[in-house]
Amino acid sequence: MDNPIIVDYLPIFMLLLVALFFALLLPALSLLLGPKRSPKNAAPHKYIAYESGMAAIGEAQRRLPVKFYRIAVLFILFDVDIILLVPWAVTFRNLGFYGLAVMGVFMFLFILGDVWVWKKGILEWE
Amino acid sequence: MTGEQFVFLAVSGLTIVAGILVVTLRNLFHAALAMMLSFLGVAGIYIMLGAGFLAAAQLLIYIGAISILIIFAIMLTRRMMQAQDTPFNSQAGAGLVTAVLSFILLVFVITRLWRNEIFDSPPEVPTAIMNQIVVQLGSDFVSPGAYVIPFIVASMLLLAALIGAVYVAWPQVEDEA
Amino acid sequence: MEFTPPEINLLIVAPVLIIMAAGSLGMVIDLFMPDGKKGWAVWLAAIGLLLALAQNIALWNGNYETFIPQNGVAMVVMDNFAIFLNATFLLTGLLVIPLSRSYLQRTGLEKPEYYMLLLFSISGMMLMGMANDLILVFLALEVLSIPLYIMCGMLWPRPESEESAMKYFLLGAFSSAIFVFGIALVYGATTTTAIPLIFDAVAANGLNAMIVTGLAFLMVGAGFKVAAVPFHMWTPDVYEGAPTPVTAFMSVGAKIAGFAALLRVLMLALPQASGEWVTAVAVLSTLTLIIGNVVAIRQGNIKRMLAYSSIAHAGYILIAVAAAADNPSAGVSSALFYMFAYLFTNLGAFGMVIALERNYGEGNLLDDFKGLAKRHPWLSLAMAYFMLSLTGIPPTGGFSAKFYVFGAAIEAELYWLVLIGVITSVISGYYYLRVVYLMYMFDGEGQLITGRALQFAVFVMAISTLVLGLFPEGLFNLTAEATLSATRLLAGG
Numbered sequence: 001m002d003n004p005i006i007v008d009y010l011p012i013f014m015l016l017l018v019a020l021f022f023a024l025l026l027p028a029l030s031l032l033l034g035p036k037r038s039p040k041n042a043a044p045h046k047y048i049a050y051e052s053g054m055a056a057i058g059e060a061q062r063r064l065p066v067k068f069y070r071i072a073v074l075f076i077l078f079d080v081d082i083i084l085l086v087p088w089a090v091t092f093r094n095l096g097f098y099g100l101a102v103m104g105v106f107m108f109l110f111i112l113g114d115v116w117v118w119k120k121g122i123l124e125w126e
Numbered sequence: 127m128t129g130e131q132f133v134f135l136a137v138s139g140l141t142i143v144a145g146i147l148v149v150t151l152r153n154l155f156h157a158a159l160a161m162m163l164s165f166l167g168v169a170g171i172y173i174m175l176g177a178g179f180l181a182a183a184q185l186l187i188y189i190g191a192i193s194i195l196i197i198f199a200i201m202l203t204r205r206m207m208q209a210q211d212t213p214f215n216s217q218a219g220a221g222l223v224t225a226v227l228s229f230i231l232l233v234f235v236i237t238r239l240w241r242n243e244i245f246d247s248p249p250e251v252p253t254a255i256m257n258q259i260v261v262q263l264g265s266d267f268v269s270p271g272a273y274v275i276p277f278i279v280a281s282m283l284l285l286a287a288l289i290g291a292v293y294v295a296w297p298q299v300e301d302e303a
Numbered sequence: 304m305e306f307t308p309p310e311i312n313l314l315i316v317a318p319v320l321i322i323m324a325a326g327s328l329g330m331v332i333d334l335f336m337p338d339g340k341k342g343w344a345v346w347l348a349a350i351g352l353l354l355a356l357a358q359n360i361a362l363w364n365g366n367y368e369t370f371i372p373q374n375g376v377a378m379v380v381m382d383n384f385a386i387f388l389n390a391t392f393l394l395t396g397l398l399v400i401p402l403s404r405s406y407l408q409r410t411g412l413e414k415p416e417y418y419m420l421l422l423f424s425i426s427g428m429m430l431m432g433m434a435n436d437l438i439l440v441f442l443a444l445e446v447l448s449i450p451l452y453i454m455c456g457m458l459w460p461r462p463e464s465e466e467s468a469m470k471y472f473l474l475g476a477f478s479s480a481i482f483v484f485g486i487a488l489v490y491g492a493t494t495t496t497a498i499p500l501i502f503d504a505v506a507a508n509g510l511n512a513m514i515v516t517g518l519a520f521l522m523v524g525a526g527f528k529v530a531a532v533p534f535h536m537w538t539p540d541v542y543e544g545a546p547t548p549v550t551a552f553m554s555v556g557a558k559i560a561g562f563a564a565l566l567r568v569l570m571l572a573l574p575q576a577s578g579e580w581v582t583a584v585a586v587l588s589t590l591t592l593i594i595g596n597v598v599a600i601r602q603g604n605i606k607r608m609l610a611y612s613s614i615a616h617a618g619y620i621l622i623a624v625a626a627a628a629d630n631p632s633a634g635v636s637s638a639l640f641y642m643f644a645y646l647f648t649n650l651g652a653f654g655m656v657i658a659l660e661r662n663y664g665e666g667n668l669l670d671d672f673k674g675l676a677k678r679h680p681w682l683s684l685a686m687a688y689f690m691l692s693l694t695g696i697p698p699t700g701g702f703s704a705k706f707y708v709f710g711a712a713i714e715a716e717l718y719w720l721v722l723i724g725v726i727t728s729v730i731s732g733y734y735y736l737r738v739v740y741l742m743y744m745f746d747g748e749g750q751l752i753t754g755r756a757l758q759f760a761v762f763v764m765a766i767s768t769l770v771l772g773l774f775p776e777g778l779f780n781l782t783a784e785a786t787l788s789a790t791r792l793l794a795g796g
Binding site: 013065066070072076079080081082084086087088090091092098103109110112113116117120122 | 192264274277291
Binding site for chain 2: 316323326327330369378379416419420423424426430436438439442443445446449450452453456457459468488512513516
């Protein structure tokens with residue numbers, strides 16, 4: 001472990017390993033400990049989705065309305081803006097008024113887009 | 127094998143295997159999940175290159191947002207979740223040949239330059255900057271000496287993309303024609 | 304860390320700032336305007352473009368540079384080359400607006416978004432001409448392309464329009480990716496993205512395989528944008544499916560912007576690699592000329608025919624680019640001249656196509672031109688004149704442009720390229736003059752839908768084409784000055 005970068009990120013790597021381990025462990029446990037019955041013998045209604053005792057209606061995988069897509073697009077734009085904002089936020093005291101002004105232009109354009117979207121009724125859920 | 131080599135092999139292996147899965151899996155939804163895995167591998171490569179901030183951006187934007195959008199797009203397409211079509215069309219062979227040729231070209235180009243001055247001594251990044259890479263990035267974003275124009279242009283780009291993305295999914299069809 | 308805000312001169316980038324501000328202002332006004340009122344957006348766009356054009360012309364001969372980074376290289380330059388290209392883009396916008404108005408009204412497209420996207424796209428094109436750094440070239444490419452993708456698909460849910468947007472988007476995104484990869488390779492080899500520093504790095508260390516590969520990727524990316532064969536596959540379908548004013552805008556603006564990027568990269572960043580790229584450009588040019596002109600003959604749809612015609616014209620401009628390898632001043636200035644003349648001629652021809660299109664997709668066939676001369680003698684005359692200009696018959700702007708391009712190529716001793724150019728010009732006469740033949744020699748039902756704005760714009764373009772045909776020297780001197788300011792470095796180095 002000579003590389004300082006790898007040492008820095010070792011905890012995250014460990015976390016990933018632990019997450020992977022648990023993700024595999026739980027299904028494995030349920031396979032091991034669960035009652036073993038041949039699927040052929042199971043009653044057909046065992047394969048129906050559980051809907052709190054009601055008969056299931058339609059399929060579980062329905063077509064989503066397009067409004068989800070619109071929200072997801074807005075989410076991407078917010079994400080990109082966060083990435084661009086963070087470095088400035090870390091050091092904005094050093095950059096002084098000038099930095100604030102540039103970021104003001106940036107935020108104006110960003111907020112303008114959001115207000116426009118809001119006013120146009122894109123965010124309405126009905 | 128040093129630890130660094132081991133991590134590199136693991137990360138790049140993950141990227142490549144997941145990338146191959148993306149283009150070969152028959153279920154589009156599974157392909158999207160494999161793509162997220164591939165993005166994760168790319169983030170790992172960024173970390174190994176010392177670009178931690180870029181890796182964070184990769185996680186936040188590509189895995190956190192773009193993959194979600196792709197999954198939404200799959201889910202709002204009729205019957206895409208169950209689609210079992212083959213992902214290849216009649217041009218798959220030509221695509222494969224092109225990809226292999228480009229790969230050989232790039233390997234040739236990069237390995238030939240491996241020993242010359244560019245790769246022998248990568249430009250030294252001062253430790254002061256290296257330790258404060260995000261701070262440096264922050265001042266570069268707004269400084270006229272660096273990237274203020276691309277920064278503002280990028281925000282313009284986001285605005286245009288916002289109008290466009292919303293326009294193609296406008297709530298109700300306005301039938302004025 | 305110490306940070307001192309440096310001196311900046313916003314007037315230098317004012318033309319592009321005005322366009323961006325007009326686009327954003329449109330969104331602000333849109334928030335407060337009732338949905339019924341739509342006319343304001345036209346005026347906002349037109350005034351913005353005019354103001355920007357005025358400021359742009361005021362900067363002529365200034366040779367300004369601004370936003371100087373620590374390494375002494377400006378991110379944007381306002382040399383005469385950039386100013387000339389800016390003027391081209393602004394004129395394109397100013398002429399597209401009167402052409403689009405009545406078409407937009409009859410297809411239900413007349414929305415503020417159309418004009419905002421138009422302005423954003425123009426701002427991207429202008430940045431392309433001004434950019435002095437490959438990062439900015441790439442961003443400009445995206446700023447100009449993304450609004451165009453949307454504008455192609457604005458007539459959804461009509462499948463042709465959607466198909467057009469989808470094809471353009473997928474291939475455009477693909478070509479942008481190739482372009483970025485080229486930038487990455489050049490950066491890897493020279494450790495800089497600033498165009499003058501790339502030049503210096505190549506001068507100091509010479510070429511290597513990585514720079515040449517990067518150059519090839521950059522050329523492929525730009526080749527998609529200018530629709531050069533073999534990267535032209537998207538053009539006919541996209542041009543046919545997009546709303547016609549968008550097609551007109553795309554066929555002129557996006558193409559010229561693509562050439563702006565190509566010229567900046569080839570002439571200013573990597574002129575020392577001219578031995579490598581001149582053959583590639585010449586081959587691209589040959590293929591583009593032959594395929595564009597020959598396939599255009601078989602088209603029965605005027606938009607598809609003009610799509611192939613625009614591919615062919617990319618081929619003529621590529622001749623000028625190839626000539627620029629040996630003879631930078633003549634090559635670049637004749638390319639600039641060609642693009643300027645092409646702007647008026649092609650937009651004029653598209654103006655007639657727009658007027659002929661009754662509704663989206665109706666009246667686009669060549670047969671619809673039959674008998675137009677009897678009902679609309681003046682506009683038919685203008686159309687016939689544009690067709691002559693596209694063919695390159697004197698006295699038209701198209702002829703002067705071809706004359707300068709072929710002249711530059713002969714000076715650069717690219718005789719076979721000139722030969723192909725002349726032969727394909729003769730071939731192109733067949734399909735261009737067929738439109739004239741159909742208009743004058745047949746009887747038909749075709750009707751033009753013209754407003755005063757469209758007639759005025761077509762009139763202006765016909766006069767401009769005539770002036771460029773009769774007195775080309777004035778513009779040629781301007782293009783020569785524009786070239787000189789951009790290639791100053793070359794002469795010195």
